[in-house]
Each structure stands twice: as C-alpha cells, then as structure tokens.
Amino acid sequence: MPHRVVDFFRASTHTVENQVSVLAKKTHSSSRRRDSPNGRAVRGRSELLSADVSSEEDTEEREAHTPPYTPRMKMADSRTNSFTSDSHSNSHKEKEHGHHHHRITFPGIHFGRSNKESHVHRPATLDWKLESPPIIMYGNTETSTGALLSGQLFLDIKDEALEIDSLVATLNIRITQKRPFANHCNECTSQCTELKKWCLLEHPLVMTKGQHSFPFSVLLDGHLPASMDTPLAAITYEFKAEAVAQNTPSTISPIKLEKIIDVKRALPVSEAPHHSVRVFPPTNIKASAHYPNVIHPIGRYNLALRLDGIAKLNARVNTIEYWRLKKLTWRLEETVKTIAPACGRHSPKPTAEDSNQSKGIVRSDTRVIGEKTLFNGWKSNYTSATDSYVELELEYDVAKHAKAACDTKSQDGTEVTHQLMVEMVVSQEWAPVNKPSLVTHTGVGRILRMHFGTVLTERGGIGISWDNEAPPIYQDVPPSPPAYSHEMLMGLDASIAELIEPLDYGFGGHPPPPFVTDAIPDEHQTTSSEGR
Helix, strand or coil: CHHHHHHHHHHHHHHHHHHHHHHHHHHCCCCCCCCCCCCCCCCCHHHHCCCCCCCHHHHHHHHHHCCCCCCCCCCCCCCCCCCCHHHHHHHHHHHHHCCCCCCCCCCCCCCCCCCCCCCCCCCEEEEEEECCCCCEEECCCCCCCCEEEEEEEEEEEEEEEEEEEEEEEEEEEEEEECCCCCCCCHHHHEEEEEEEEEECCCCCEEEEEEEEEEEEEEEECCCCCCCEECCCEEEEEEEEEEEEECCCCCCCCCEEEEEEECCEEECCCCCCCEEEEEEECCCCEEEEEEECCEECCCCCEEEEEEEECCEEEECCCCEEEEEEEEEEEEEEEEEEEEEEECCCCCCCCCCCCCCCCCCEEEEEEEEEEEEEEECCCCEEECCCCCCCEEEEEEEECCCCCCCCCCCEECCCCCEEEEEEEEEEEEEEEEEECCCCCCCEEEEEEEEEEEEEEEEECCCCCCCCCHHHCCCCCCCCCCCCCCCCCHHHHHHCCCCHHHHCCCCCCCCCCCCCCCCHHHHCCHHHHHHHHHHC
C-alpha cells in the first residue's frame, strides 16, 4: 500500500513540474539565471509554485544526475529550501539495503477525538422521585385491581428567573417485536400506547431560582402486562417529562426527562405442594412427585421423586428383573407466544373468509432457563420384587444468567408459560433370586419423561393490593371520636341564653332580659333605628 501512495504523488508531482516549467520559460525567459550544476538544488513541490524556476538545461542535467524523485510534503513554515547532498547519499543507501520508509504528513487534518460533551449551560433540569411502593399487580389479569403509581416531578431552576411555557409528563407502554411482521419497519417493530398524560402547567409561568415540585399519580389497570424482555417481544413502561422554556435570542432546547418503570405481577401461591403420579407402560414403573406449583426467579426449590414397580419376579426361570436408574436430568423451559401485528402499510387486505381474523403472525419460541444432570445422589433398594424402589430429592432453580419472564397472558396475545421437565434413563438387569448380587445387564434401556406445569411469578411482598390496604393507625389515638364530658351533657338542657355570655350591656348597664327583642316596644325600635 505505501508504494501505491508514493507512485501517486510521484506522477502528480512530475505533471505539475512540467506544466510550471513550461509556463515559466514563456514568462521569464529574459530574466533566467544560470546556476552551476553542483550548486543547483532540487525544488520541492511548494517551491515550484513560486517565481524562481530552473531552466530547461538544468532540468535535463538534474534528471540525468539525480535519483528518482521522492515526494516530501512540507509544512507551510518550513525553513529548508532544497535537498542537500546528504539526502542523496542516504537515499542510495536505502536502495542498497532494500529499506523504504515513507512518511506522509497531512498538516490540515486532525484525527483526534472531538469533545462532544462540551459544557453547555442548562438553565433548568428535571428530576423525579417515586413515593409509591414497588409497582406490583396482585392476581391474574382477570381479577387484579391494578397498582398505584405516585411521585413528584422536580424542576430545578438554575437562573434567577425563567419563564416556562409548558410542562407535560406522559406514561406510555411500549411493545417491541424482535421478530416483527415486516423487517426494517419501525411501525411493525414498535407499538407505543399512551396510558396517562399530565399537563402540570395550565399557562406560562415565571419561576424563580430553586426547586419546584409537581405531584403526579395514576392507577394502572389490572389487565396491563408486566414488564418483560424475551427473545420474541419486550414490554416496557416509559415515563417522559418535557419542559419548554420561553424562546430567547439564544434558543433554549426543551428540558427532557426519560425514565423506565418496572411493573411486576405476583400470582397467588398455594401452601400445599402439588402431587403428581405418572405410570410408564408397558413397564410397571410408577413415578410419584411432590413439587411446588409456583416458583420465583430468585430461590431454590425441591422436588421429591419416588419410583415404584422397578422390579419384577420371573417365576419361570426363578430370576428378578430390575430397572436401574442411570441418569436423571431436570430442565426448566420457558415458552413465549406472541402475535406480531402488521402496520397499515404492510397489513394484508382482508377477505370475506378471514375478515374477523386478527392481522398478524403468531410467533412462538421455547428456551431453557435452568438445567442440570445427575448421575448419583438417589437412594435405591432392590432387596425383593415387592419392596424395590428409588427415592431422590433434587433442587432446581432459574439460572442466574437467564433473563426469565414471569407467567403472563395479556389482551394483545402475548403469553408466557413455564414447565419443569424431568428425564430419567433406566436400564434393565436381572439376577437369580438366591443370588441377587450376580447382576447381568440385558442391554435394554428406556427413557422416562415427565412434564410438570410450573408458574413463575414475582414475590408478592406483603401480598395486599392497594384496595385492601387499611388506613394507618397512630399511637395514643382511640379508634372512635372523643366522648363529651358529663357537665356539657347536663348543660344541653339549659337555654341558649344562659350558656352564652352577652357582649354588650345596654339599657342602663344592666344585662337585657331574655328575649329582649320581645320586651322593647315598637316605637322605641323605630326611634333607635332613625337615630342610627
């Protein structure tokens, strides 16, 4: 690659030199100056553009005695005007040794990283604080009452005063299809639905320096899906806030805040473990398993398994046939089903047959979120044909690296389910009844598989939804209103005039009699009103 760059500069340089030399001969033929051959120097590319140009004879002699031209791009402030004789000798030495080092300089080009994060003065910033507990919906989508989300939005003004035209906050749910209906289509890939919008400022307002808070709250419906990230689809809840300041000579960009809210769902957990029995014909093997029906992403769980009917007496040859357990593998599987909707541009035209059918493609994916293989660790008994059994208790959990999604079933067609698969490999052996230690392998084997439905859900915490929460109880406060005293109850029978102290003692300094308005004559009332 370096030799190609050199050839390019050499060809371009000779072309420019020839053109400039011919032009110089025509314009400055009268003022040519001959130099001696030994003192004449090779002009660089930058000096050839000047007024001093060598003659045609000097050029021919220079081409005969000088080595091939090696380009050197000089800086604008270079002080050297020509190559010295040492440079010619060095170039001959380099040719003899076969070393060619080419160094090209680009003075006007800088390859350093630019400071993109330059300091920009921001007149205000946005921040938030959630006051509600972690958002957990209790129960399935049909029975859940939802969850409360409440918090405060803080607008911190840095300047002395700033006029804010509008302050708007929105809560959206975004569903991202990782295998969309049409590839490279944003509308098919992402669907965003607005759940709530807050207009926190009804009209423009001038705000002083400091922090200003704006409360917000919303009730999330129980049918909404929980946040998840699967190989087929991802569901996220986005909180966005935007404050628009008044336009000034230096336009201020809108102040924005974007946050992701984690929404979870907790399903009820049964206290008693689930019991499952499975028979594997044509053998007499019967498997009995006890396991929890509901598990959580964090934690380890036990499965108790017992195999009966693993031995059979063959009275014709007086032998016992055994099924010996060789290997056991447990695996947690996650199945995701979703419908990839089509946007308006890619949706097919409905026909009379499928007019009611939803527009979209059904996607399905199954992956393993936990697995382990055991070759020992169980207890076996082969003493007799009737009392032979195998017992074991294994632990299983969700792998730490697996981003498992909890069980859900939403209205848009997204469904997530889990199951525990247990696979056992057994081989057949036989031994004489009198000598059970003389075991002989028959070479017959079987694979026994069992599938247990499992529900993966988040932990419920206190397990009480927002509508079942009791109001707080404060210390030293009775549950009922305070009772009235005995004196006040006795005084209720007295008249109102006796209980109320008069404020003005008129009529000669004596307190007026009860119901004084009835004792005053009509003439006096008229006179007093006229005097007033």
